[in-house]
Amino acid sequence: MLRSRYEAVIVGGGHNGLVAATYLARAGRRVLVLERLGHVGGLAVSAQAFPGVDARLSRYSYLVSLLPSKIVTDLGLKIELRRRRYASYTPVGDTGLLVDNGDAARTAASFARVTGGTGELEAWRRFYGMTAEVARRIAPTLLEPLADRAATRNLVGEEAWRDLFERPIGEVVDERFADDTVRGVVLTDALIGTFADPVGPDLLANRCLLYHVIGDGTGDWNVPVGGMGAVSGALADAARAAGAEILTGAEVLAVDPSGEVSFRDALGEHTVTGERILANVPPAVLARLLGDAEPATPEGAQLKVNMVLSRLPRLRDTGVDPAAAFSGTFHINEGRDRLARAYQEASAGRIPSLPPAEVYCHSLTDPSILGPELRRTGAHTMTLFGLHMPARLFREDPAGAREAALRATLASMNEVLAEPVEDCLLRAPDGSPCLEAKTPVDLENEAGLPGGHIFHRDLSWPYGEPGRWGVETAFERVLLCGAGARRGGGVSGIPGHNAAMAAMAPLT
Known part of the structure; x- marks a missing residue:
């Protein structure tokens, strides 16, 4: 009562x-x-997004990193969080950069193939060695009363403080890495859900990157x-x-x-x-x-697309199994230069001509979200998260802009695949494709998030x-x-x- x-x-x-x-x-x-x-x-939450399709999609939030053990x-809590075998795959022409959590030699060979040597892998290991140490030190403090700026600086050390807390992360990445693809993979963690210029003096991208790498002391993004x-x-x-x-x-x-x-x-x-x-x-x-x-109303900046596929799309890179490529984060046109171009276009009020985005398939790590028949036929869920899609782009014509953004994003994805992803979409019993898109304005209207800001x-x-x-x-x-x-x-x-x-x- x-x-x-x-x-x-x-x-x-x-x-x-x-x-x-x-x-x-x-x-x-x-x-x-x-x-x-x-x-x-x-x-x-999970939802059956498509009528008659027995798949429980994580419709909005979809991975867990920051939840402390x-x-x-x-x-x-009786929950299970599974680590993904593959961290990421980034298509580059007819090959791609595969970061394999379980096979360091395969990761090294992939870096050499894409970047032409060992320097970028060594820089990668130095950078993420630094962020791993920051994660180990910062994560336990998140459940304690606040420390001040000076104490936090002493905790993380001078190198990490300089490169993560004081200098624009875009400058740091450009200095530490030479390859456009590798730079972009690092920078995406600074831009998820955040409309920011990585070289901007506000350091907003730095803050975004920090929270993406410190989760529970490891930075792992789990299913x-x-x-x-x-x-x-x-x-x-x-x-x-x-x-x-x-x-x-x-x-x-x-x-x-x-x-x-x-x-x-x-x-x-x-x-x-x-x-x-x-x-x-x-x-x-x-x-x-x-x-x-x-x-004051904040501004979200993402396009979320939920799909159910009848099968995984084929890759242009025949040396990588699609099940490996899509079980981690699959980067789409997220090189450093393309990220910068998309930010400039969106800042000018235009939907990016080649939207950067990333996808992953929850069901490759956790098939329990699919009904028995879907599992038997090889169906999979696919979640796409599009960057640099600020709410301002969708204010004047929400439905029309959503359709335009979705069309441009699918075209961007298809550019790096061996076949159109639309050919792989499962059809619901009524014949409609299992595909839905959510913009910041949709999140504002449906979920009550001002500006559709996910944070x-x-x-x-x-x-x-x-x-x-x-x-x-x-x-x-x-x-x-x-x-x-x-x-x-x-x-x-x-x-x-x-x-x-x-x-x-x-x-x-």
Whole structure:
């Protein structure tokens, strides 16, 4: 039965809100989670995107890197994350660069074939040796109160501080690497979900790269077995088992800094009070709920395409099995120069003529997301993430621009394949191809993300005012617990953990 007073009211039932709810409920707090949609999990969910097709796609979020094993252990989550055998494959004419996690010799031979020597591989190992050490040192601190800038500099060391925190990452990559393809592979981690110039003085691309390489101390991007819905499902089970109340179909209408939360469900409008309010929503949404009529809107910059294939496409590189190429990150026109050209075109208000993108097949690592018949026939899911597709490109004509962006992106993909990917699409029972595209404007309209920004706002450095958790707002009772918190972004649970820790401190 719904109470009128709680020790914590959590606005938004995404994965971070569920993490916070579980920690707080296990500590004996009375917790209420209010979720606008009819299900929990936010964008970390699985869905049968195509009617009559027995495939559970991770429709929005799709890989897990930042989720700390400590949270999994603390909450007793029954989830499995599988490491991908192949890190990446990048087509280059009739050959390609294959990074094989399980075969260093094969990776070395691929580098030599594409770059013409051993220098780029040696530079690659030096660079990622540095980021691996940064990951090992920084990752444990993400679940602790913030350190300041000086302490973080001392922690990571001078070389890493200079190249990752002070100099534009584009300059660093150009200095460390000579090959356009290799430069591009490194830079893509600085641009996923972030519209930025890698040589820009704002260092936004540096921050994006940092979060892409420090996940759980290894930087590995793992496949959630059962899809993203399995992760959110396990979190919801843990929260309910701990005693948290979860109410879906409950749209929050207003938040008062005193602790009052007004919401609407099928029965009408209600008000509850929380000693602490944990906002698992973008900062722009929280500002509106607090009464700001014109909160600043961030800008997302991605095209997400979900597909089910009847079979994997053939490659121009006959020396690599498509199952190897597509089980890791398959880079499409993501060389350094093409990334720069696409950024310039998008900055000028045009859909890139040759959009950079990357794809991977979840079902190659985790076939459980496919029904038995699809597995038997060799079908696979394919997820495409397109870069440099800012929301501004889709404002004036959302449907028309989405179609144009999809058409250009598929053409870009087909340029590096031996056959059109459209020829490999599975057909649903009604004859339609199993293909859907989501733009930032779609995410804004369907998921309530201002600007369609998947990180809720631009990523921040993982340091700040010592002793704080990076979740605090201007109001003592109101805390951020979503991706927009400091040390937020991605499917991590880190802001949820940190908001729970902050909420258990006494009010002053």
